[in-house]
Amino acid sequence: MKRYTRLRQPTIKQLKKGNVRGQFIPFQPILVRVFHWGFALSLTVILLTGLELHHPANFLALNFGKVLMAHIVFSWFGLGFVAIRIADAIVRRDDSLIPKIDDLKTFPKLIAYYIFLRSSPPPSRKYNSGQVFIYFSWILLFLVASLLGLTSYWQGKHLIGVWRLVGGFQVLRWIKFTISIYFLATIPLHLYLLLTEDLSHLQAMITGYERKPPPN
Amino acid sequence: MLSRRDFLKLVVKGAMLGNFYQLISPPLAQAVAAGEVNKLPVVMIETGTCTGDSISLDNIWTPTFSDILSNIVDWRYDWSMMQAHGDAAYQVLQETYDKMPNEFILIVQGAMIQRDGGHYNHVAYDGAKLITGLELVRRFGLKAKYVVAIGSCAAYGGPVSGYPNPSQATGVQNILPERRVINISGCPAHPDWIMGTLLHLALYGEPELEKYGRPKLFYGETVHNRCPRRHDYDQGIFATEIGQKECLFRVGCKGPVTYADCPIRRWNDRFNWPIGCNTPCIGCTEPGYPDLMSPFSAHSPDIPFPGGTKVTTDKIGLGVLEITSVAIVGHAAISLYKGRIQKNLLKSSVKSRHRPSVKKVKTCHQYRLKKPCNEE
Numbered sequence: 001m002k003r004y005t006r007l008r009q010p011t012i013k014q015l016k017k018g019n020v021r022g023q024f025i026p027f028q029p030i031l032v033r034v035f036h037w038g039f040a041l042s043l044t045v046i047l048l049t050g051l052e053l054h055h056p057a058n059f060l061a062l063n064f065g066k067v068l069m070a071h072i073v074f075s076w077f078g079l080g081f082v083a084i085r086i087a088d089a090i091v092r093r094d095d096s097l098i099p100k101i102d103d104l105k106t107f108p109k110l111i112a113y114y115i116f117l118r119s120s121p122p123p124s125r126k127y128n129s130g131q132v133f134i135y136f137s138w139i140l141l142f143l144v145a146s147l148l149g150l151t152s153y154w155q156g157k158h159l160i161g162v163w164r165l166v167g168g169f170q171v172l173r174w175i176k177f178t179i180s181i182y183f184l185a186t187i188p189l190h191l192y193l194l195l196t197e198d199l200s201h202l203q204a205m206i207t208g209y210e211r212k213p214p215p216n
Numbered sequence: 217m218l219s220r221r222d223f224l225k226l227v228v229k230g231a232m233l234g235n236f237y238q239l240i241s242p243p244l245a246q247a248v249a250a251g252e253v254n255k256l257p258v259v260m261i262e263t264g265t266c267t268g269d270s271i272s273l274d275n276i277w278t279p280t281f282s283d284i285l286s287n288i289v290d291w292r293y294d295w296s297m298m299q300a301h302g303d304a305a306y307q308v309l310q311e312t313y314d315k316m317p318n319e320f321i322l323i324v325q326g327a328m329i330q331r332d333g334g335h336y337n338h339v340a341y342d343g344a345k346l347i348t349g350l351e352l353v354r355r356f357g358l359k360a361k362y363v364v365a366i367g368s369c370a371a372y373g374g375p376v377s378g379y380p381n382p383s384q385a386t387g388v389q390n391i392l393p394e395r396r397v398i399n400i401s402g403c404p405a406h407p408d409w410i411m412g413t414l415l416h417l418a419l420y421g422e423p424e425l426e427k428y429g430r431p432k433l434f435y436g437e438t439v440h441n442r443c444p445r446r447h448d449y450d451q452g453i454f455a456t457e458i459g460q461k462e463c464l465f466r467v468g469c470k471g472p473v474t475y476a477d478c479p480i481r482r483w484n485d486r487f488n489w490p491i492g493c494n495t496p497c498i499g500c501t502e503p504g505y506p507d508l509m510s511p512f513s514a515h516s517p518d519i520p521f522p523g524g525t526k527v528t529t530d531k532i533g534l535g536v537l538e539i540t541s542v543a544i545v546g547h548a549a550i551s552l553y554k555g556r557i558q559k560n561l562l563k564s565s566v567k568s569r570h571r572p573s574v575k576k577v578k579t580c581h582q583y584r585l586k587k588p589c590n591e592e
Binding site for chain 2: 054055056058060061062063064065067114116155160163164167168169170171173174177178181184185186188189192196197198199200211
C-alpha cells in the first residue's frame with residue numbers, strides 16, 4: 001500500500017530526514033555574498049562605461065557626462081565592496097583568497113584536469129588554485145585600476161608620485177585598458193567554469209549553503 | 217614694477233586677448249630702464265633639434281622678437297639668431313660661462329644625444345676639439361642660474377627619442393640630475409610659454425612647477441577641460457572623421473591627456489589652433505610624445521613587437537577576447553563530447569537518493585510524495 005508524505009512541511013526538514021546525499025554546510029557568509037553580488041554589479045557597470053568612454057559606440061547616443069558619472073560612482077561602490085570583503089577577511093581570519101605555495105604546486109594538476117589529462121581536479125582548499133589566482137588578481141588589479149582612476153580623476157593635483165611612476169596620462173590610460181581586457185577575458189572563464197563544474201557553488205553564493213557530497 | 221599677482225593676471229588676460237607681450241612689455245621695459253630688473257643674460261644651446269622652437273619664438277608679433285631682445289633680455293648666445301659665428305660666437309659663450317656664473321639662464325633646445333658619448337651631436341669647436349651637446353649642456357647647466365628646456369625634445373626627448381631611438385636621445389633633466397630643469401614642452405613650444413617663463417624667472421624667480429617640471433601657469437589644465445567643444449563630448453556628439461566640427465575624441469584627440477593652455481591661448485598670434493581647424497590634438501606637450509600619442513587618429517598607442525611590427529591596442533584587446541571565446545567554446549565542446557559537463561551537472565544538481573515524484577490528490581488539492589523519504 002502506498003503511503004503519502006505531505007510536502008507542505010518545509011523542504012529542508014524532509015531533506016534532513018535523509019533524502020539527500022551528503023549534507024548542507026555553510027559555505028559563503030553573508031558579507032562574502034554581499035561583496036560578490038555588489039562587486040559583480042559594480043564591475044559590470046565600470047567595464048561597460050569604461051569601454052564606452054574609451055571608444056564611443058556608433059549605435060549609442062549617450063550623454064558622456066552621465067556615463068563618466070556612472071563610471072566614477074560605481075568605481076566608488078566597487079571600492080566599498082572590496083573594503084567590506086577585506087575587512088570581513090581580516091575579522092574572520094579568512095585567507096581563502098590569498099595564494100599559497102600549495103596552490104602553486106597543485107596548479108599544474110588543475111591545468112591537467114582542465115585539458116583532460118586527469119579525470120578529477122586535485123584536492124584544494126575552499127577555492128581551487130586557479131580560482132585563488134584569478135580572484136586574488138581581480139582584487140589586486142581592481143585596486144590598482146582604482147588608484148590609477150583616482151590619479152586621472154585628480155588630474156595630477158594629487159597622487160603625483162603615481163603619475164610619475166606610471167609615466168603620464170596616456171600610459172595610465174593604456175594600463176587601465178589592459179586591466180579591463182584582463183577582466184573581460186577572465187570573467188567569461190569564471191562564468192563558464194561556474195556553470196559547467198559545480199553548480200552548488202552558485203547555489204552557495206545565493207543561499208550561503210553548499211551541499212557537501214558524502215565520502216565515497 | 218608689476219607684482220607677481222598682476223603678472224599672473226596678465227598671463228591669463230594676454231591669452232584671452234592675444235596681446236600678452238603688449239601687456240607685459242611696457243612695465244617690464246620701464247623696470248629694466250629704471251634698473252629695478254637686470255636684463256636677463258640668456259644662452260641658448262641647440263642640440264638634437266629641428267630649430268622649431270626658435271622659429272616659434274620668432275613668431276611673436278607685438279612687440280617683435282627684436283624688441284624683446286633689445287629691451288628686455290640680454291640674448292647672448294643663440295646660433296640661429298646671432299650674427300657672429302665661429303670662434304667669435306664661441307668666445308661669447310665662453311665669456312658668459314667665465315664671467316657670469318650663476319647669473320645666466322641656460323635655454324636648451326633639442327634632445328640630448330647620448331649614444332657613443334654624444335658624438336652624433338657636435339655643437340661647437342673649442343680650438344681643434346669638437347664639443348658634444350651632451351658635454352656643453354652639462355658644463356653650462358651646472359653653472360647656470362636656471363636651466364630651461366624648451367620644446368618636447370629638450371624636455372622629454374620628443375620625436376628625436378621616438379622608437380627605436382637609435383641615438384639614445386633623452387631630455388635635459390635626465391643628463392642633469394643635480395639640477396631642477398624647467399620644462400617648456402610642446403612641438404614646438406608656444407612663444408608665450410617660453411617668454412612668459414623667462415619673464416617670470418627674471419621678475420620673480422622660478423614659477424610653480426607641475427608634476428613634470430612645467431610651469432603651472434601654462435600647463436595647469438588639460439586641453440580637454442578648456443576645449444570649446446567640451447559640451448559636444450559631454451553630450452556624446454562626436455566627429456566621425458577629421459575635418460568635422462564636433463568633438464574630435466573619437467578620431468583620436470589627445471586633449472583629455474594633454475596639459476596645455478592652447479584652447480585659450482591659441483597659435484599664430486591667437487589666430488587659430490589645431491582643434492579650431494578640425495584636427496585632433498596630438499598631445500605634443502606630454503612626456504612620451506610622439507610614441508605614446510601615435511597613431512594620432514587613435515586613443516591608445518600602438519604596441520611595438522619584435523621585428524618592427526606595431527599593433528594597435530584595440531586589436532590586441534579584441535584578439536585576447538577572441539582567443540578566450542574560442543578557448544571556452546572549444547573546451548565546452550570537448551567537455552560535452554567526453555561527458556564531463558553532464559557528469560558535473562548531475563553530481564552537483566541531484567541532491568536526493570531518489571527523485572521525489574509527486575501525485576495530485578484530488579480531494580484536498582495537495583501534493584504528496586509518492587514514496588516516503590525514509591522508505592528504502
